[in-house]
Amino acid sequence: MDIQSIGIVGCGLMGSGIAQCAAEAGCQVFVKEADEALLAKGLARVHGAWDRAVAKGKIQEDQRNEWRRNLHGTLAFATLADCDLVVEAIPERLDLKLQTFAELDRVLGASALLCTNTSSLSVAQLSPALAPHRLSRLAGLHFFNPVPAMPLVEIIRTLATGEDTLATLRGFVQKLGKTAVMAPDAPGFVVNRLLVPYLLDAMRCAEQRLATVEDLDTAMKLGCGHPMGPLHLSDFIGLDTMQSVAEVLFDAFGEPRFKAPALLRQLVAAGRLGRKTGSGFYRWEGEKRMEALPL
Numbered sequence: 001m002d003i004q005s006i007g008i009v010g011c012g013l014m015g016s017g018i019a020q021c022a023a024e025a026g027c028q029v030f031v032k033e034a035d036e037a038l039l040a041k042g043l044a045r046v047h048g049a050w051d052r053a054v055a056k057g058k059i060q061e062d063q064r065n066e067w068r069r070n071l072h073g074t075l076a077f078a079t080l081a082d083c084d085l086v087v088e089a090i091p092e093r094l095d096l097k098l099q100t101f102a103e104l105d106r107v108l109g110a111s112a113l114l115c116t117n118t119s120s121l122s123v124a125q126l127s128p129a130l131a132p133h134r135l136s137r138l139a140g141l142h143f144f145n146p147v148p149a150m151p152l153v154e155i156i157r158t159l160a161t162g163e164d165t166l167a168t169l170r171g172f173v174q175k176l177g178k179t180a181v182m183a184p185d186a187p188g189f190v191v192n193r194l195l196v197p198y199l200l201d202a203m204r205c206a207e208q209r210l211a212t213v214e215d216l217d218t219a220m221k222l223g224c225g226h227p228m229g230p231l232h233l234s235d236f237i238g239l240d241t242m243q244s245v246a247e248v249l250f251d252a253f254g255e256p257r258f259k260a261p262a263l264l265r266q267l268v269a270a271g272r273l274g275r276k277t278g279s280g281f282y283r284w285e286g287e288k289r290m291e292a293l294p295l
């Protein structure tokens, strides 16, 4: 099945990025938010990206207008009723996601596919919210931040996910111009299972004064060809997010490499959450990384 209409629940950081990419790929996109103000904010984020692209001469106004016509906002689950695919991108709380999936189960047509963008919950844990016939159409579709710039999507299958569902999702990811990898329904999937211990290890190195924060980042950037160093990346992700992801992975695997270092906990407790609060391992001025801060 070729996905032509997509519903997105939650138009925050991830939902707005997914909406942008799907509208650019020619899909009819319906984003559902919790209230008018949040919906306006989410849509403005997408419109702003397109307006900047026009201002920089990357796209024509006609193109922007066509994309805008593909993007629709709503506050009602019922508006998503005829979508071929719905992607849930609301906050990382199982209770909220179960409620949302139960609502979607009520309104969606029998052939609709249902995906979650969760980064740490098990996809199969959402099954109790769905009718049994829907389980073969449930999967994870894990996008990366910032969605318009990141070319990877992890497709997560549960034991019940159908082969036709996986084939449709592969086609959809390709339609977005992105690359899919299959990942297990296990904490961290593939990318975070490998990336998170590396980032936590870099924090342990900083904690043990192996090198300065700047030198640790420079070493991995120039020595390994990474686009940014691990402490810079942790600030970018958000240190509170890093701490909760580490807790989920440590709970699941019990291995010390997944344990949040004391330094991470101290920075979070001090309100130094990274770019979003203006300080973490570095001082930030908006999007701009400034000097490393004392530890």
Ligand SMILES: NC(=O)c1ccc[n+]([C@@H]2O[C@H](COP(=O)([O-])OP(=O)(O)OC[C@H]3O[C@@H](n4cnc5c(N)ncnc54)[C@H](O)[C@@H]3O)[C@@H](O)[C@H]2O)c1
Pocket: 009, 010, 011, 012, 013, 014, 015, 032, 033, 034, 038, 042, 088, 089, 090, 091, 092, 093, 096, 100, 117, 118, 119, 120, 142, 143, 144, 145, 237
């Ligand atoms: N931030 C990341 O780097 C990242 C990366 C990959 C996956 N994820 C996952 O994506 C999901 C969303 O994360 P985010 O960073 O975009 O969060 P966010 O807080 O930026 O956005 C969530 C949005 O969902 C909305 N929302 C809440 N309840 C709703 C409801 N019932 N109906 C409609 N909208 C509702 C909120 O108003 C908010 O705008 C989470 O599961 C997260 O784990 C995040």
